[in-house]
Amino acid sequence: MRLATWNVNSLAVRLPQLLAWLGENPVDAIVLQETKLTDDRFPRAEIEAAGYRAQWFGQKTYNGVALLSRSEAGAVVHNIPGFDDEQARVIAGVVDGVRVVGAYFPNGQAPDSDKFAYKMRWMTALREWLRAELAAHPALVLMGDFNVAPEDRDVYDPVAWAGQIHCTPEERAQFRGLIELGLVDAFRLFEQPPKSWSWWDYRNLAFRRNQGLRIDHILVGEALRARIAACLIDKAPRRNERPSDHAPVVVEIAPG
DNA sequence: ATGACTCCCAGTGGGAGA
Numbered sequence: 001m002r003l004a005t006w007n008v009n010s011l012a013v014r015l016p017q018l019l020a021w022l023g024e025n026p027v028d029a030i031v032l033q034e035t036k037l038t039d040d041r042f043p044r045a046e047i048e049a050a051g052y053r054a055q056w057f058g059q060k061t062y063n064g065v066a067l068l069s070r071s072e073a074g075a076v077v078h079n080i081p082g083f084d085d086e087q088a089r090v091i092a093g094v095v096d097g098v099r100v101v102g103a104y105f106p107n108g109q110a111p112d113s114d115k116f117a118y119k120m121r122w123m124t125a126l127r128e129w130l131r132a133e134l135a136a137h138p139a140l141v142l143m144g145d146f147n148v149a150p151e152d153r154d155v156y157d158p159v160a161w162a163g164q165i166h167c168t169p170e171e172r173a174q175f176r177g178l179i180e181l182g183l184v185d186a187f188r189l190f191e192q193p194p195k196s197w198s199w200w201d202y203r204n205l206a207f208r209r210n211q212g213l214r215i216d217h218i219l220v221g222e223a224l225r226a227r228i229a230a231c232l233i234d235k236a237p238r239r240n241e242r243p244s245d246h247a248p249v250v251v252e253i254a255p256g
Numbered sequence: 257a258t259g260a261c262t263c264c265c266a267g268t269g270g271g272a273g274a
Contacts, residue, residue: 009262009263009273010262010263010264012263013262013263034263034273036263036264060264060265061263061264061265061271061272062264062271062272062273107272107273107274108274109272109273109274147273147274164274165274166274199274201260201261201273201274202260202261202262202273202274203259203260203261203262204259204260204261205260206260206261213274215274242262244262245261245262245273245274
């Protein structure tokens with residue numbers, strides 16, 4: 001099966017690009033972040049017309065996530081159970097026997113900010129929920145916009161970014177905490193082009209200069225590890241007119 | 257360099273993103 005994640009930075013703006021991408025890149029499921037739509041405005045009809053079922057969980061202006069899948073998702077969860085959160089950041093469902101968890105991690109803004117403290121609390125709560133979730137569903141995939149560059153090789157200028165948001169030791173320790181649950185960073189199972197990023201700032205010609213970060217990830221549970229056949233970042237949509245600042249990440253999991 | 261761009265909601269500007 002083929003799974004994907006994409007931070008679309010407004011589904012209202014990016015819907016035509018999403019449908020075009022899905023037309024060229026059919027997947028079994030895709031999780032979206034930053035839909036920025038209240039639930040009443042979700043473009044269900046257009047997505048169903050393209051052959052996908054949809055689950056969505058949004059709010060006004062910020063955040064918002066969705067899970068699109070060829071077959072109906074079961075056991076759908078919104079946000080982290082037991083973690084009181086006003087922000088719509090997580091959607092999970094079981095698709096073809098795989099527990100798919102789509103997440104939009106908090107940005108964190110700056111290491112000394114309240115938003116950073118929230119990011120740390122949120123990541124701790126996610127980890128504890130996933131520990132239980134993995135016990136119930138070993139065939140689990142966590143994917144989304146993590147807002148963490150796990151290593152220096154995930155940063156175009158690691159010296160300039162040292163200690164900055166997305167690159168702090170605390171965020172990287174939280175990322176390792178997720179790996180230690182028994183998840184593997186699918187992208188790093190394969191040889192990849194050097195300077196592979198999933199996000200490029202809109203400013204300063206960053207995409208043209210390939211100045212970016214790898215902050216969108218697909219983490220796969222050990223039960224599926226042997227079946228991971230490929231993982232790639234598709235830069236093509238970043239070349240669109242009015243692109244998202246993020247590119248989709250795709251994983252291929254061989255039949256079990 | 258407190259910038260740059262884009263989105264949103266607002267309302268002729270500002271917050272947030274990363």
